[in-house]
Amino acid sequence: MTIPGEGQINSVGEFGLIAEITALLPQGENVLIGPGDDAAVVTAPDGYVVATTDMAVEGIHFRRDWSSAAQIGQKISAANLADVVSMGARPTAMLVAFAAPRSLPVQWAMDVTIGIRDEAAKMGASIVGGDLASNEKIVISITALGSLDGRQPVLRSGAKVGDRVVLVGTTGLSAAGLALLNPSEVIDSIDADNFEELRAAHRTPKVEYELALAFAKCGAHSMCDVSDGLLADLGHVAQSSGVRCRIDPRKLDVSKLTDAALKLGVDPLMWALTGGEDHAFVGTIAADVELPDGLRVIGDVVAGSGVEVSGLDVSKWQAGHDHFQSTGR
Incomplete structure (x- = not known):
């Protein structure tokens, strides 16, 4: 047997x-x-x-x-x-x-x-x-x-000038966890119990599925899963919609990233803007729509192209993961 x-x-x-x-x-x-x-x-x-x-x-x-x-x-x-x-x-x-x-x-x-x-x-x-x-x-x-239960699909191509840019969930946690899992002299000196929440976020991301569906149902014009980084995935929305998306970095929640970033000598915004695999959601919606609790407005949509981060030059940071060009996950 x-x-x-x-x-x-x-x-x-x-x-x-x-x-x-x-x-x-x-x-x-x-x-x-x-x-x-x-x-x-x-x-x-x-x-x-x-x-x-x-x-x-x-x-x-x-x-x-x-x-x-x-x-x-x-x-x-x-x-x-x-x-x-x-x-x-x-x-x-x-x-x-x-x-x-x-x-x-x-x-x-x-x-x-x-x-x-x-x-x-x-x-x-x-x-x-x-x-x-x-x-x-x-x-x-x-x-x-x-x-779809009778609803229309929410596409990357639906963003409109005047929309707000909305983030569902938090970005950067998985990227920070990955950095902490990769061996180095600095990381080896960190107590194993420190930053376990970040390592766990890389192993098993906590995804806000229901909140994302609530965002869709309240009239989202566009939405995209943030799997390759906020800059990259919002860039897909901007390109598909023929608009420019502006992010206010002060609206991003980096509170769980700052201590680890200080230890590793990196800018926490780099993780929040370029880190993937958190499976947050980014989308756009009209300015006059009441949003469900838990959603974070991080910017707006204007005429133009691409993604702009107010007050920051992010050209030094790789915008997201590319399987055929990135050096590592």
Whole structure:
């Protein structure tokens, strides 16, 4: 008799691993047919489906010596959920493709599944299927689906001159955590218990899904998930909309960054403006709309192009992560 989670994945085989994983996956009300057939069937009440895909590669997006399997699963799940929510949609389902070395412990595969599942459950989404393969490094690719529930999608291209720029969540925490996880003489001298909140923010970002949906429902003209940095992602909004977005840096909350920035000799605004993977949301909305509590107005939209940070020259800072040009995550 095989004990669930015992041994390496090559000892249980592909179909044994599928059986152990699917046993962990309850199906929600949006799922008509879940795992077990050639494809899943998910409801689309208004006839529209929002779809996105995000891939995570070991050594680039995550490290097993920094994060547990469940933390890695949670973070990858959050990246996909945030993309769906940034369109003003409610996540409904996920498909997960997983490649790993044959020697990977079965328990690791189960734990990463639990992390993906539990983060998805925060928004009522189910894992409805996927695929498995062997590979030298772990690769996880998720396709997430969502429902607009009769609303129009919120696009990057909808910003209008006169809008306010609104931030949902906080940026820079994950970037600070990454800096603290990277070894250096300065970091090695810092007490391990110091700044644990920042390290945790890199491992498992706390995403304001419901607040972002509330922003969409109250009339957001545009919105984008901040996965590659505030300057970069707001830049996508500005470019797609044909406008100029201005940020007032005094409106950014860097209170949790200042002590770590002082220790490491960096400007906390650099993390807040260029750091990715917090999965905050940035968007624009008309000036006369009453905003839900918890949203932060950080600037405005004017005629022109690009992104301006009032009183700051940010040209020395890389605006965001680019997989083919950036030197590291």
